[in-house]
Amino acid sequence: MPSAPRARRKEDARARILDEARRIVLEQGFEALTMRRIAEAAGYSAAALYLHFANRDAIARALGEGGMRSLLAALTEAAAVPDPVARLGALALAYVGFARSDPETYRLIFMEQGFAASALGGKDEAGAAAFQLLAGAFQDLHRAGRLKPGQDPAALALTFWILVHGTASLKLTCSAFLSPSEEDLLATALDALLNGVLEPDPTGPNSPGRSIRR
Amino acid sequence: MPSAPRARRKEDARARILDEARRIVLEQGFEALTMRRIAEAAGYSAAALYLHFANRDAIARALGEGGMRSLLAALTEAAAVPDPVARLGALALAYVGFARSDPETYRLIFMEQGFAASALGGKDEAGAAAFQLLAGAFQDLHRAGRLKPGQDPAALALTFWILVHGTASLKLTCSAFLSPSEEDLLATALDALLNGVLEPDPTGPNSPGRSIRR
DNA sequence: GTCTATATTCTGATAGAC
DNA sequence: GTCTATCAGAATATAGAC
Incomplete structure (x- = not known):
């Protein structure tokens, strides 16, 4: 020693x-x-x-792990918002804020092949904890009876992740084609996710899902 | 000549x-x-x-442009579905199907830096046409009076793109962490987008958007 | 139009002196 | 622990013969 x-x-x-x-x-x-x-x-x-x-990969992996801890820290701060709906807005802003302030690290973690497979696929504690913060908001909504019947909090947390990642990553690669700000994109998307965009159908809710799952 | x-x-x-x-x-x-x-x-x-x-970049650019035309072809087929809601499901499946069947081309177009900035940022006709297919579905919903008041079809098309790109790209890089199939992920996400996940609030719809836009 | 040969520059990684 | 020197190989791109 x-x-x-x-x-x-x-x-x-x-x-x-x-x-x-x-x-x-x-x-x-x-x-x-x-x-x-x-x-x-x-x-x-x-x-x-x-x-x-050991080699260059080890340095890259350490960078990615550090970046994931930074993301976790940013999300943890946002997760302090008590109301679950407002919290989702705060989490979304914190997520895309991290991607915007450190785009190359975000790329390394979530857009490069190889890193997520090895670091996340293993047992990355920070990554799991970060996702749990997203899932917690939907669990709170579920416990408070604010979700429609049949909605699965875990599945919705994945949808939320897809949404914030889609916003962050498209903004990084296709910003020329995505003129609205991240804030506007997220506001539209979150409003749609929570409240829906269609007029209620008296004959039952629209379900493209049925045709997708066939 | x-x-x-x-x-x-x-x-x-x-x-x-x-x-x-x-x-x-x-x-x-x-x-x-x-x-x-x-x-x-x-x-x-x-x-x-x-x-x-001229050089390697010219070959890469030609590959990306060809890939974009393939994506446009796949989406065009899906866009033939008459009902706009069912069409969105078909478009989403076609989009992620393209990314799954040709993941490296999808990476090149939408996840690598440099390509989208130059090819899309310029005047890529196939890319613009592809996006127009997504936007058309929401325009049809709007014209048919099936959107809630105040919903902007163009903004919703961006949200839809964010959702399908988020699904496709996360599945490529973090499949170990995204156990559900693309079909299940899309079914959940599209149902949420169209119909919402929250119980209607008698005091007015929930709006994290207001806090985001502040 | 196509070739061989090469210039130039970069990379990760290692051997061995100190 | 840190260095210099180097290996072994990769890359893009070009020059000039045919």
């Missing part, structure tokens, strides 16, 4: 490497994240990085 | 190059698309490709 000061110094090096890596991804994108660039920014030789991380 | 047979042969070469490029992307992913690999598959030297395409 290394002595306390040595262990601390080693952790410092690790943290410095990750800090610079995060900055490179933020400023130049994920594909600019090379061992040489990280090393130069952190004041090391490229070879020295391999004393602290 | 080249003679007819020569022009045809030149177009053949172009088509063969694109065919092989498409196959490589489909089977090995977009990052495996290198000039060397394309050339080998098409039976050319790498240098010969530069007689038919």
Whole structure:
């Protein structure tokens, strides 16, 4: 076991490497994240990085995990809103706010292939906790009897995730085609999700779902 | 102007190059698309490709444009359904079906940075036509008086796009975390979008939108 | 039009001196 | 622990012969 000061110094090096890596991804994108660039920014030789991380993938994974913890922190703050409906608005804003403020990290976690499969597919605690915050709002609505009969809170949480991810990711890649702001897009989408867009049909609710599930 | 047979042969070469490029992307992913690999598959030297395409980006752009035309074709078929509500279900299935059957092309068009900005941001006719098919369904609902008062068909079309893209893209990157099938996810989401999930509130509809727009 | 050969530049990763 | 030097290979793109 290394002595306390040595262990601390080693952790410092690790943290410095990750800090610079995060900055490179933020400023130049994920594909600019090379061992040489990280090393130069952190004041090391490229070879020295391999004393602290097994390889480039390990650095990318650490970045993604850190990003997921940031997302969890942002969502946790929003989840403090008591009323579940208002909370969903706050959660949606926090989610797309994270994607907008750190788009390359959002890409890395949710739009790159390989990361979500390995980090989330394993047992990423932060990711599971983040999703639980979304699910909790729908569970609260369910317990309060505010959901229509037959609505499944867990399935609705997935729909909510799809909605905020769709907003965040389309805004990142197709912003030229998506002129409304994230706020306007989310306001329209959440209103539709909660209250519906169709006039009530006296002969029973419309169900494209039936035809989809056939 | 080249003679007819020569022009045809030149177009053949172009088509063969694109065919092989498409196959490589489909089977090995977009990052495996290198000039060397394309050339080998098409039976050319790498240098010969530069007689038919300015550079690698031009090949990628041609692939994306072709993919967008395929998506438009799939959506056009689904758009033949007369009833607008049933049509939305068909369009959603066609959209995610395209993403599932050709995931790497879907990535290239809608999840990679650079393509949508250049191809869609310009004046991609197929892309605009594809979106118009989605918007048309909501316009039909609007004209038939089946939308609630104050609902904007154009904004709802964006919401619909967000939903189907969210479903398609999350399924591509986070399938381990999204156990339900695309069909089940879409059925839940479309039912929510059209009919809402909350019990009607006698004091007026719930509006997280107001708090979002603040 | 197509080839071979090559220039140039980048990448991740390792060996071995200190 | 950190360095220099290097390996082994990949990439795009071009020059010039045929």
